[in-house]
Amino acid sequence: MPVETAVPAGYIRVFGKPKALSDVKYTYCPGCHHGIVTRLVAEAIDELGILERTVGIAPVGCAVFLDRFMNCDFVQAAHGRACAVATGIKRARPELVVFTYQGDGDLAAIGTAETIHAANRGENITVIFVNNGIYGMTGGEMAPTTLPGQRTTTTPWGRDPRLHGYPLKISEMLAQLDGPTYITRQAVFDYPHIVRARQAILKAFRNQLEGKGFSLVEILSTCPTNWRMSPQEAGRWVAEHVTKHYPLGDLKDVR
Amino acid sequence: MPKGIVIVEKERCKGCGLCIEACPFGVLGFSSDYNSSGYRVVHMEHPEKCTGCAVCGYVCPDVALEIYRREPVGGTV
Ligand SMILES: Cc1ncc(C[n+]2csc(CCOP(=O)(O)OP(=O)(O)O)c2C)c(N)n1
Numbered sequence: 495m496p497v498e499t500a501v502p503a504g505y506i507r508v509f510g511k512p513k514a515l516s517d518v519k520y521t522y523c524p525g526c527h528h529g530i531v532t533r534l535v536a537e538a539i540d541e542l543g544i545l546e547r548t549v550g551i552a553p554v555g556c557a558v559f560l561d562r563f564m565n566c567d568f569v570q571a572a573h574g575r576a577c578a579v580a581t582g583i584k585r586a587r588p589e590l591v592v593f594t595y596q597g598d599g600d601l602a603a604i605g606t607a608e609t610i611h612a613a614n615r616g617e618n619i620t621v622i623f624v625n626n627g628i629y630g631m632t633g634g635e636m637a638p639t640t641l642p643g644q645r646t647t648t649t650p651w652g653r654d655p656r657l658h659g660y661p662l663k664i665s666e667m668l669a670q671l672d673g674p675t676y677i678t679r680q681a682v683f684d685y686p687h688i689v690r691a692r693q694a695i696l697k698a699f700r701n702q703l704e705g706k707g708f709s710l711v712e713i714l715s716t717c718p719t720n721w722r723m724s725p726q727e728a729g730r731w732v733a734e735h736v737t738k739h740y741p742l743g744d745l746k747d748v749r
Numbered sequence: 750m751p752k753g754i755v756i757v758e759k760e761r762c763k764g765c766g767l768c769i770e771a772c773p774f775g776v777l778g779f780s781s782d783y784n785s786s787g788y789r790v791v792h793m794e795h796p797e798k799c800t801g802c803a804v805c806g807y808v809c810p811d812v813a814l815e816i817y818r819r820e821p822v823g824g825t826v
């Protein structure tokens with residue numbers, strides 16, 4: 495990209511694509527928060543200078559092509575098994591930095607057991623949990639995290655808790671365990687929240703480098719396509735509704 | 750000369766418009782240009798107002814924006 499030619503002398507680059515991201519364009523839909531979260535992970539890898547020894551575990555879901563978007567090594571796990579795969583890699587090669595990047599359908603539905611047990615064992619890994627309250631990739635079916643009353647393709651009249659259960663609060667559940675070190679819930683719907691989410695992701699990676707144990711950053715994300723909203727409406731929906739059910743902030747932080 | 754410059758990587762932009770809404774100074778808008786994927790890409794509608802704060806870059810989900818800021822001259826920005 496011949497950017498330099500367009501910028502006159504006397505200007506310095508203050509923001510751009512992190513080195514840990516490749517030139518491959520994301521396959522996420524327009525305005526989807528997955529793109530921001532992926533960039534924040536790449537920025538953390540850049541800032542800590544760990545690109546050459548980082549291994550990501552890609553999920554099944556819209557982030558399945560993460561290995562193409564990022565320049566670190568990757569293993570693509572079977573649906574929901576990312577924390578189990580991460581456990582194996584980290585135990586075999588403790589000098590590597592191992593993270594998982596998972597949606598709520600992956601981490602909080604089919605992969606609930608793997609997630610809870612990795613957290614309970616206090617595995618020294620970093621988990622990035624992208625909660626958009628829906629199965630994005632497969633066409634917008636209800637997830638365990640879907641809000642009461644929320645319409646999805648499998649709850650066309652809205653989620654009825656008596657029939658479909660209540661939103662599953664994974665971070666609150668994990669924070670009750672003795673195993674995990676750092677459990678936090680963040681969002682990326684505006685600039686201040688992105689700055690905070692960036693700090694949280696950085697801390698979750700630092701914890702691993704310091705051998706502190708299991709860190710999970712839940713990020714309230716959007717799925718404009720399956721929520722049938724514009725990206726702007728979707729961001730406001732997170733700010734006004736999703737955060738009511740899933741309050742932001744640190745749930746556990748062992749120093 | 751404006752304080753900041755936003756370079757849009759045309760092929761990465763998906764025309765979601767989140768940067769347009771986020772810019773505190775109303776610098777960005779949709780251009781009349783489309784990229785090869787058919788997305789209408791953003792551009793600097795009011796380049797003179799840009800401060801190089803990079804808020805647009807932070808909110809861009811597709812990492813399509815690169816921000817440059819004028820180097821401080823004589824100690825002031
Ligand atoms: C074993 C197995 N079961 C089901 C599927 C179908 N499937 C693909 S993605 C997905 C859900 C993804 O949702 P989520 O984890 O929330 O990620 P998102 O796409 O929203 O980012 C499902 C059920 C599969 N690929 N493998």
Ligand code: SF4
Nearest residue numbers: 522523526556630717
């Ligand atoms: S389907 Fe939803 S979660 Fe998946 S990329 Fe599109 S907007 Fe994002």
